Amino acid sequence: MDDASESSHAEITPATSHSTPGTAKHADHAHGHHDAHAHHEPGFWGKYVFSTDHKTIGLQYLITSLLFLLFGFFMVLMMRWSIAYPGQPLTVANVFHKVTEAPSKFVHRIGENVKATFGYAHDFKEKEGAPPKPEEGTLAEFLFSKKNMPGGVMQPSFYNQLGAMHGTIMVFLAIVPLGFAAFGNFAVPLQIGAGDMCFPRLNMASYHLFLWGGLLMLFSFWIPGNGGFGPDGVTPAAIAVEGGAAQSGWTSYPPLSVLSNPPLNPDSILSCLMTGQSIWLVAMVLLITSSLLGSVNFIATIVQLRAPGMTWMRMPFFVWAQLVTAFLLLLAFPPLEAAGIMQLMDRVAHTSFFMPDGLVWENVPITATYSGGGSPLLYQHLFWFLGHPEVYVLILPTIGAVTEIIACNSRKPIWGQNTMVVGVWVLGFLSFIVWAHHMYLTGMGTKVAAFFQTTTIIISIPSVLILTAMLITLWGASIRFTVPMLFATAFIPLFGIGGLTGIPLAFSAPVLYLHDTYYVIGHFHYVVAPGVITGAFGAIYHWYPKATGRKMSDFLGHVHFWPTILLMNCVFMPMFLQGMSGMHRRGFDGGASYSDLLGGILYWHQFITVSAFLLLLAQIPFIFNFFYSIWFGEKVSTNPWHATTVEWDTPSPPPHGNFTKPIQVYRGAYEYSVPGHPTDYFPQTEPGYDPADKFKGKH
Amino acid sequence: MAHSPSSHDHAHDAGHDHEQHELIPYIVKPRPDSGLYNGKLGIWLFLASEVMLFGGLFSSYIFLRLGAEHWPYQEILDIPLGLFNTAVLICSSITMVMAWAAVKRRRFGSFLTPGTYQFYMALTIGCAAIFLGVKSKEYNDKFVHYGVFIKKAAFAKYEGALHEANAGTKEYTTIEAYEITGHLHGTVDRKKITEQKFLEIIPDAKKGGHGHGGDAPKEVTVKPHGGGGSSDHGTPIKIDTEDIVRWGNFIPKYSTFFAIYFTMTGLHALHIIGGMLVLTYLATFGANLYKENPEWLANRVEVTGLFWHFVDLVWIFLFPVLYLL
């Protein structure tokens, strides 16, 4: 125990601090007015919309980010349709047809594969009838206009819009707010025994910036154009304005991002702003501001508001992970903000920060020559300086939550908790110096590449360390396979696959082959989709009882778990094969134009797409369970999982102010199965000895 | 928004404040182990993020400049005005500290009583206003100032007239051109000028400055030359558009230097404006807190002061980088 914590005993608990000697002098006035003000009930708006209570804000974040997750999923389903069945109309009936005929086709395919393996004649060509013709008045056409989905057939530029928005929404509007903001807001103050976040009003502002930034981004799909690229596809960019959302990928590399989504009137600032890419940039600035407020708040809360006795090393690992994540957001996002501002200048004020001299579009020079020249690479550096820390922002909260779940359900302390804490800091630090491994093919020289390859390889070491510690925790455990635990255990190997496939990508030589193929898509989806999403599901099932006072149904949980895990693998595993065959990303036709090179692997498109549609169906039990259990779930006590951390020592759901009694922490976060203790869990707040002292050296 | 570090973490209505005060300790008193009260830690974190923001922009400046084909000569910005503004900001930082010290010594006073809190706050806000005023004058100058790059091959045509006018002429080797700067005479409309096929410029006089680094332009002496018509000081010189490589006023669009100049100073000015709003609040409505809890007010002033010093510091970097280097 460090002496810092000793001194914090001076203030008993946040909930009663105004009467402690330390603050009494200047907080006295607060006491005086206390009765008059403190107990007034906020109305509907104050309670649900403009709430400053961290639990409410956490739930707001949860619902919003899950909805964005669903939107992102819908978008990618439309894309998957185009990849597997390019040129075919997307209608409910067609989807139903493809999904139902898939099993028999799959069996047939396996037969052909087996034949081919043993050298018999085989047939890799799909026996499609004449492709269905565009259909009038499909739902897709109605929702996304004739320009984007004429007759239900996806246009390439609309595919690009969906791609950019899928990436952006999933990363910035779904997973970050889910892992960092939703779980963090809900659990961090509870876990450290604080009454609320340090700056409640900032917290509310943060959520609203996020919400409006996100809605703004979605809204950009419906920005009008003037007819767009003609069907000839040759109408020059200077005249044709497509409208619609950003379409330069979630990375928004200039010059493409500056040239695409042209404004109706380049001389008008308003018109320049009312284009998909500009709105993307403005929305990003809002989101960055939101996460800036959030991260300041998290760090301040963790540093300032830990309850007496909650020393640094007694903090749950989840809180550590959130702390590191907050630092990553705090320090990595601003350079992207700078890049966003500069790109916005390029689009609106027609500067050339990222536009080199002498660009030619459709054989017509397009930039003001001799502006002094800008650099497209500058943007890439600024983007990936954020981009790489960002991927750890995606994963760390989930790793933290999974650690909680594993400790609780294996009924034993986390193995090597201190090592994990060190590991997560090293990970956070190193993530700032690996960014250029996304840029190996931009003309990088030997020395620079050597530096970034080395750092990238080094960063895999703490990851392996953390994952190994989780794994070893299971040794000697008494594993309860609750639903959260199922998801947490699934997380480990799935993240493992994603992480391990990062290793060939870390070296510049294999990247000569693998760059921007579906191998990369497979790599990062394994970490963010099967990895982070399963971990997040686990966290939802885990903390749901605390938030609502009821448990989600176990039966539905199982019905959700097994198909989800199976189908996630069906969706993403074949992507490695496709990538290894040379299939590149961001093609609306899934590489059909170079099918001679790709050969048999094109077939996997349909397998993946059908699996993805089935994956959507597999979420129905979850969505149902989620809402049903709010009202009809099994009622639970304060501590249904018999867990040790502080959040389980308050009613479910916790009242405003979080705790009904002063919180004093006596021991580390994971004192399960302590020898000699009557129960197999020894809560942090239960008065008594600290096993760490008693079993010193034996641990 | 993000620029009002001290107003968002505290409540406006008293009722809410007190409720928060119960839930959240260390709003006024520092936490013993961290030695900081909440707002101070918050502002330090916020400033760390700001350092990364401006750090990103300064790095971009270096990156762009190293890769640029050419970069304008240094006298293109008004150094005396910049220097004046630097001094103004430093003064405002000092008065900011004085304001904080005044609350600490419980000298609230009024706007007109020297040596008191409100007095120093008024001075600080005044300095900020002067800064912005000077800055907008500088901006305005840029909009009406033009640079014309004359093709080397055609330069002889104008040499005589330029010499008469004692025009400062800069040579750019990479783009094979001479630049003269000045104010346009007659129309400034790009379309009209393209149609009439010439523009008229009253050139700036020679300054005798020197270039700096890499391919920086150097001032060249214009030889008297037969040909071009003679012109008095201040007389416009007519230049045919076909002899021009490019021309434009000193706005972001026409030069990467001005692009980064406007972006960085603009963002800095936004910070000044944000700071002014907070200062004004603290000097007026926010000052009511003094009666209830002067220490709390002192904290808010300190936090705002930290932000203010940071904004000052950014300018202290901006000035040499943009004006002098």
Next chain:
Amino acid sequence: MLNSLLGMPASASQHGFQIDQMIEFCHWFMLILFVGWFSFFLYLLWRFRASRNPQASYYGAEGTVFKHLEFTVVLIEAVLLLGFALPLWWQRTAGFPDEKTALQVNLVAQAFSWNYHYPGADGKFGRTSMNLVSSTNPVGIDPTDPAGKDDIMTVGEMGVPVGQPVVLRITSKDVIHNFAVPEFRTAKDAIPGTRIPIWFTVTRPGEYTVICGQLCGKSHAGMKGLVKAMPADEFRAWLGEQKTAGESLYPKAIAQH
């Protein structure tokens, strides 16, 4: 072996097998780690399930096996880095072949096609400028430069001799593209404002697909090119068949003047 199982097309360049080797090595490494970890993981789940092991141990695993394992992982990664990755990259980015032995070609990518520029018989590239680009002059050869007279421009199709190193200098006129030829195990971004060289030696005659590996707009997916690898004499004949800039450009340019 893993590579072909995973569906990698056969390599057609001299350095290709090194890349393949490295990818193969990585995959074995990953496979062994994964299988090891995964089986251990499954064993743990089975062995320590609550019904079989109702009382968890407070102390957990002991011993140094995991330290050794971690160390082995680090060691193998270091071997991969120092033994394979760095030398290979050095070879690709700093070990360029001699100017004289190699065929020099410039590549100007554009949305959505590939324009190649051969120096012609004199081995010298004519001056180019983006201002001169037009549909008949895709790389912007300056007709006032005599060195460009015998230059050759091809669109969409690149001929290369088998067995002779090719140095390709890549740039773009508009947005960023990526010249990727999977069978050559090579790829590089085409970034406007820069000119990035790559080199490779083709080992088998044949036609190879060029894929655009960087999102570049609506027809990105269709931005496909062709590399025709031919034996040296066939290549010379092919080059001879192409129009020189002198034929296609210079007369017209002079006529226009």
